Amino acid sequence: MTQQTLYSTGASTLEVNKLLKNTYMLLSMTLAFSAVCAGMAMALQIGPMVSIGMSLGSLAILFVTLRKAESAAGLFWVFAFTGMQGASLGYILNHYAGMANGPELIMQALGLTSVIFVTLSGYAITTKKDFSFMRGFLIAGLVIMFVGLLVNMFLGNSMVFMALNAGIALLMTGFILYDTSRIINGGETNYIRATISLYLDFLNLFIALLHLMGIGGDD
Template sequence: MQEFTTGTLRKPYSKLFGAFFSGLLASAAGVYLGQYLPKALTMPLWIAELILIFAMMFVRKHQSIGYLMMYAFMFISGLTLYSVLSIYTGMLGTTVVFQAFAVTTVAFGGIAVYTMVSKRDFSFLGGFLFLGLIALVIIPIVGIFVPFSSTTMMIYSGMGILIFIGYTLFDFSRLTVHGFTDQDIPMIVVSIYLDFINLFLYILQFIGIGSKN
């Protein structure tokens, strides 16, 4: 979901996926330690995540700092993710949550492989996806004042799933078509991590609403 450097077109995929999987380990460690996190720290950590994302945009030329911020972001994201996962685990059960994670992993991996093999350019989706992302932010705010029906919320969750499927296509398309450099890797890792996590959360939300019906 971010702009990548296009001055020197390279595709160091081994470094990219190595950084991505090591970042996932940092996130998993955060999820584990999240059970010990005081609830009062959840909001400050969400704010810290936003600050780190914006800060990474300005330090991308400093690769070592970029990696440090990337791991910090993914670890903090894991800490805050624990509270959300605990809610869905209590609501749906551990098995369903793991099944949703498996579905997300297969879908995400399939989309990534398809995009990289087909080498199709999905950059035209950028404007539509950004508008959809704004709608995903605005709708819950409106819902505070105007309660939505469960059907409406299922449609909202479905929209979230489609938007982050689109962002997965969009991000991997740019990597394949336009290339990237070593300096871009920390920001790319955070971007595709957010695609994966948001897809997972919207799938969980869709299943959760469906279970109530």
């Protein structure tokens, strides 16, 4: 019985390690691909409507990706999704790049995002803590932020916009812990779905930090 338990534990550890390896490898590739697509969109100088259209289109692709996650076709769709997401950032990135310190601002936001992501993911992996208790709070917070952003589209209040992005940044730090914990503790066993979750955490954290860091320089 003891040997069987040890064998099961060892096999489980190997499976988790394999899942982590595949997830972070695919995550690195999709982030790099997104960066390339974002650069192309910046060069093409896409407008706000095209950016919105790409964002909406990526939601449809996301639905297909999740449906295909268990098949080999899922790899194609995850790159289609992340590529479209990256391209949709072209307009926002051009906006901030046009500021006096724009390129530095973008790199600072990207660097800070990377540090936060690696630190929190590393903490969750090292401690193996179960952050599933955060699920309800995170989902509720996400709904509140989404509604707030919709309302502020009509209000156009910069202070509200800053507060909402601060809230989104805080939520994404929680999601990084939560999503990494799900991989470690068996809540997620598919590396494509795991990659999508962590990709969205990283992307939304980056966008929120970029808005927060750039709003003061938008003169």
